[in-house]
Amino acid sequence: MRSETFLKISVGAFVAAFFAYLFGPLIIMSLTAFNSSQFPRVTPWECFSVEWFDVLINDAKLMNGLRNSLVIGFGVILIAVPMGMAGALMLTQVGRRVRPWYYTIVISPILVPGVVLGISTLIFWDRMGRMFNAGYDSIFYDGIFLTILGQATFISAYAMLVFIARLQRFDPAQEEAALDLGATHVQTFRKVLLPFMKPAIGSAAVLAFLASFENYNTTVFTILSDETLTTVLASKVRYGINPSISALAVIIVSLTLVGAVVYEILKRREQAAAKESELVARGKVEKRRRQSPLFLDPAMIVAVLVFIAGTGTVYFAGTIGLEECKAAVLAEKRAKTERAIKERQTKEMFRQAAPTTPDPYAPAVEEAPKVEAKGTEGYRSIFAPSTLEGMAGQESEEQKENVEAKGTEGYRSIFDPGNLKGQAGTEEKKP
Amino acid sequence: MSTWISNFYHRNGTALSIFLLLSVLFWVFILIVLPQLFMMDFSFRHNLPPADIGGAKDVYTLENYQYMIYGSAQSEGSYNTVDLTVFARTLIAAIFVTLFDLAICYPIAFYLAHSAYGGAARLMVLSLIVPFWVNEILRAFAFRIMFGATGVINNFLIWAGILDQPYDFIRNDVALYAGLGYAFILLMIFPIYNTVESLDRNQIEAARDLGSPWWRIHWRVVIPYAKPGITSGCTMVFMLTAGALAAPQILGGPSSLWFTQIIYQWFNTGNNWPQGSAYAIILLATCIAFVLIMMKVFKVKLGEIAR
Numbered sequence: 001m002r003s004e005t006f007l008k009i010s011v012g013a014f015v016a017a018f019f020a021y022l023f024g025p026l027i028i029m030s031l032t033a034f035n036s037s038q039f040p041r042v043t044p045w046e047c048f049s050v051e052w053f054d055v056l057i058n059d060a061k062l063m064n065g066l067r068n069s070l071v072i073g074f075g076v077i078l079i080a081v082p083m084g085m086a087g088a089l090m091l092t093q094v095g096r097r098v099r100p101w102y103y104t105i106v107i108s109p110i111l112v113p114g115v116v117l118g119i120s121t122l123i124f125w126d127r128m129g130r131m132f133n134a135g136y137d138s139i140f141y142d143g144i145f146l147t148i149l150g151q152a153t154f155i156s157a158y159a160m161l162v163f164i165a166r167l168q169r170f171d172p173a174q175e176e177a178a179l180d181l182g183a184t185h186v187q188t189f190r191k192v193l194l195p196f197m198k199p200a201i202g203s204a205a206v207l208a209f210l211a212s213f214e215n216y217n218t219t220v221f222t223i224l225s226d227e228t229l230t231t232v233l234a235s236k237v238r239y240g241i242n243p244s245i246s247a248l249a250v251i252i253v254s255l256t257l258v259g260a261v262v263y264e265i266l267k268r269r270e271q272a273a274a275k276e277s278e279l280v281a282r283g284k285v286e287k288r289r290r291q292s293p294l295f296l297d298p299a300m301i302v303a304v305l306v307f308i309a310g311t312g313t314v315y316f317a318g319t320i321g322l323e324e325c326k327a328a329v330l331a332e333k334r335a336k337t338e339r340a341i342k343e344r345q346t347k348e349m350f351r352q353a354a355p356t357t358p359d360p361y362a363p364a365v366e367e368a369p370k371v372e373a374k375g376t377e378g379y380r381s382i383f384a385p386s387t388l389e390g391m392a393g394q395e396s397e398e399q400k401e402n403v404e405a406k407g408t409e410g411y412r413s414i415f416d417p418g419n420l421k422g423q424a425g426t427e428e429k430k431p
Numbered sequence: 432m433s434t435w436i437s438n439f440y441h442r443n444g445t446a447l448s449i450f451l452l453l454s455v456l457f458w459v460f461i462l463i464v465l466p467q468l469f470m471m472d473f474s475f476r477h478n479l480p481p482a483d484i485g486g487a488k489d490v491y492t493l494e495n496y497q498y499m500i501y502g503s504a505q506s507e508g509s510y511n512t513v514d515l516t517v518f519a520r521t522l523i524a525a526i527f528v529t530l531f532d533l534a535i536c537y538p539i540a541f542y543l544a545h546s547a548y549g550g551a552a553r554l555m556v557l558s559l560i561v562p563f564w565v566n567e568i569l570r571a572f573a574f575r576i577m578f579g580a581t582g583v584i585n586n587f588l589i590w591a592g593i594l595d596q597p598y599d600f601i602r603n604d605v606a607l608y609a610g611l612g613y614a615f616i617l618l619m620i621f622p623i624y625n626t627v628e629s630l631d632r633n634q635i636e637a638a639r640d641l642g643s644p645w646w647r648i649h650w651r652v653v654i655p656y657a658k659p660g661i662t663s664g665c666t667m668v669f670m671l672t673a674g675a676l677a678a679p680q681i682l683g684g685p686s687s688l689w690f691t692q693i694i695y696q697w698f699n700t701g702n703n704w705p706q707g708s709a710y711a712i713i714l715l716a717t718c719i720a721f722v723l724i725m726m727k728v729f730k731v732k733l734g735e736i737a738r
Contacts, residue, residue: 007645011542018539021613022562025573028583032576040576043586086454093442093451095435104733105459111666111722112715113674115691119711120466123473123704153462185444214566216677217691221698230677233568237681241575249569256564260557 030253033246034314036326040243047325048317053251055244062248065232068144069213072228075148076155076212077205083152084159084204085197088167091160109154114217121150122221143226150222151212158211159204166200258307265299467715474708495709514693521690522717525672528611532619532668533661535612540623540660541653545632563617571610571681578606578682602684610682615671619664626660627653662729670718690714 032040036047056062087106094102109117129140139145170193178188216230223231236245440448475491499518502511547555562570577583578600585597600606630653638648654661679689694714697707726733 011538011546014538015542018535019558021535022559022616025570025577025613026562026565029569029573029576039581041579041581042583043581082450083454083458086451087458090451090455093439102459105463107733109463111670111718113670113691113718115674115676115694116470116711116715117466119694119698119708120470121462122698123708124466124469127469127473149462153458153466156458156462185442186446189443189447210564214564216567217674220676220695230566230568233566233572234677234680237568237572237575241572245569245572246576249565249572252565252569253561256561259564260561264553264557 026249026253029246030250032243033250035243036322036329038242040241040246046329047322049322049326050315050319051322052243052247055242056247056251059244061227062229062232062236065227065229068223068226069229072144072147072151072219073209073212075144076151077208079148079152080155080159080208081201081204083156084208085163085201087156087160088163091164092167106160107157110157112154114154114215115221117153118150118218118221121146121153121218125149141224143222143224146222146224147219147226147228150218151215154218155208155211158207162200162204162207163197166197170196254307258303261303262300265297265303268299269297470708471712473705474712476705478703478705495706496713498706499710499713517688517693518690518713520687521673524608524611525669528608528615528672529665529669531608531612532616533665536616536619536664537623537657537661540620541627541649543620544624544628544630545635559617559620567614567677568681570614571678574606574610574613574682575601578609599684601682602686604684604687607679607682607684607687610678611672611675614675614678615668618667618671622660622663622667623657624660626657630656658729659731662725662731666722666725669721673718674714 028042029040031042033052034048034050035042035045036049036051037044091099091103091106125140125146128134129138132140134140174192174196175188178192179185183191214230216234219228220231220234233245233248443451474495475493476489477492477494479488498511499514500511502509502514543552543555579585580597580599582600584600585594588594589597634652634656635648638652643651674691675689676691676695679687679692680695683689683692690710691714694707694710697703697710701707722733725731
């Protein structure tokens with residue numbers, strides 16, 4: 001019996017630890033979005049602020065990437081969902097000997113690494129463009145077009161799996177009945193098969209959009225000189241991080257939570273409706289007229305109110321008294337720095353005054369690296385707020401440079417030139 | 432073949448036949464097969480300026496593949512240790528990440544399938560999915576914040592007195608492995624969950640009644656039954672880890688490279704597309720070999736892996 005309880009406790013602890021691993025990073029990242037510190041961190045906590053959301057919205061590059069991501073997402077839906085459906089329908093119709101080969105080919109994009117898909121798409125259309133002697137401004141070198149195709153390659157396979165799962169429950173007799181009753185093939189498809197596939201079309205579209213929206217590995221090769229949200233994010237995260245990215249994460253996490261809550265409510269309503277219709281069928285209760293519309297559902301109203309109240313509270317808490325708090329933190333930092341300087345000065349005085357020191361330069365040499373380290377460490381040093389500003393300035397300059405370089409180098413240098421450093425490093429190491 | 436076409440045409444009618452055939456042909460040839468063949472072809476060519484492509488100098492060569500093994504032509508006799516080490520390390524690290532994910536996901540999948548009920552189970556499934564709707568880059572970013580020099584983990588360890596200096600988790604790749612393991616948890620849990628869920632509870636009860644301890648029940652009853660799910664999860668996680676690009680770029684230490692990063696560099700700054708294609712082909716071949724080995728050793732079909 002005791003071993004049983006021990007087992008139970010350890011299982012509980014394991015599950016708890018697992019979910020801590022799952023949510024811990026996201027929670028900490030979300031918290032950093034509300035800290036006024038220039039570097040995303042939780043400790044030391046400075047001021048509760050929502051200014052990083054402002055920074056985020058005013059980031060033109062990020063917003064441009066977001067626009068492109070949305071365009072690509074819808075493009076992928078338009079291509080991948082019909083293509084996935086065609087693929088699934090075809091699977092039910094190809095001969096038995098062809099089927100394994102066909103299935104292997106259309107399923108392979110899921111297993112092939114994303115970078116390989118991106119590279120092959122890039123090369124294929126580059127060669128096509130060359131074959132037709134197309135200029136670099138033609139569609140063969142259009143980043144958004146290539147990205148839609150590259151992503152559709154594997155997202156169609158996801159969509160196909162969704163449709164296959166749905167088709168397995170389809171009774172072909174329905175189709176035959178419609179044909180026997182004189183419907184044409186097109187009518188049968190539109191009136192029998194499509195309505196049956198409707199839920200699968202919806203979920204395939206959502207899946208396709210999400211997969212496209214967060215794809216990086218394929219996109220980074222096919223996007224050429226354009227940018228999507230993920231490629232902008234990746235370059236930002238690599239070349240210097242600031243909490244406005246955490247703010248974006250907060251927005252995405254909240255959207256996800258909202259989506260999850262809505263999904264849960266929809267599922268509950270579906271179950272309730274199924275239960276009721278079952279009871280009606282048994283004649284136990286009278287049929288109610290209709291379910292209330294979704295936005296009048298009590299659970300939905302509560303969820304919306306909680307969301308609005310939460311956002312409002314956070315907004316006010318993050319703006320009221322922010323300036324005073326920041327000033328206080330700054331003053332504290334100054335005082336700390338001054339104290340440190342004074343301490344050092346007194347130490348220095350003691351040392352210089354001390355007769356035991358044979359060489360007056362020795363302590364200075366010893367002291368020098370420390371001072372320097374503070375300067376270069378930048379964000380690590382909490383004593384020097386001015387260094388932080390310097391860092392931020394440098395970063396934006398670097399980004400400007402990136403943009404310029406991209407403009408001049410044409411389509412071949414699509415990728416971030418900032419990677420040069422890493423490349424140089426490896427080149428040196430090679431024999 | 433011709434009877435199949437006439438049957439197909441008869442069954443679907445004109446419009447639908449054309450739609451189906453065109454979509455599938457476009458997908459299979461223009462999107463899947465031809466790009467791979469073109470990439471293969473490209474990987475056997477010299478890196479030429481655009482003017483020379485298709486000219487007399489545009490001949491097939493093995494130099495891109497030789498480079499992977501021997502390095503540049505000048506250093507004959509010695510191996511290209513940098514790239515080979517990166518390649519080997521990527522594969523070994525991917526195997527360890529896969530095993531780590533298997534170790535933490537199997538208990539959770541089993542718990543979800545056989546110990547959690549009703550609302551709690553649904554809440555757990557939902558909370559498993561939620562983190563994976565968050566962008567891959569942002570997930571890596573979260574790990575970078577956590578493992579940074581002034582990150583929560585370092586601050587906690589210093590506060591607890593375990594460390595007196597911040598430990599550089601990023602340089603030592605701890606952050607990278609934790610982030611990679613995190614990124615693909617869902618793809619390990621769901622295949623295992625799907626197979627374990629269909630296991631008849633009576634089999635477990637019977638084993639318990641016959642006096643089997645819990646670990647033997649798992650070893651002899653549950654794991655053999657869940658084998659297709661475990662194989663599927665391991666294959667997906669391995670392939671995605673070996674082919675990951677974002678997490679190594681963001682979380683990798685300055686001195687450690689992932690194989691995909693080398694490919695990226697050949698395209699990006701190296702400006703040598705044929706070389707990059709050759710490396711991509713090597714990655715692709717490795718992945719195909721891995722899937723084939725998994726299918727052979729664990730006797731599962733491809734359809735069971737990609738689900």
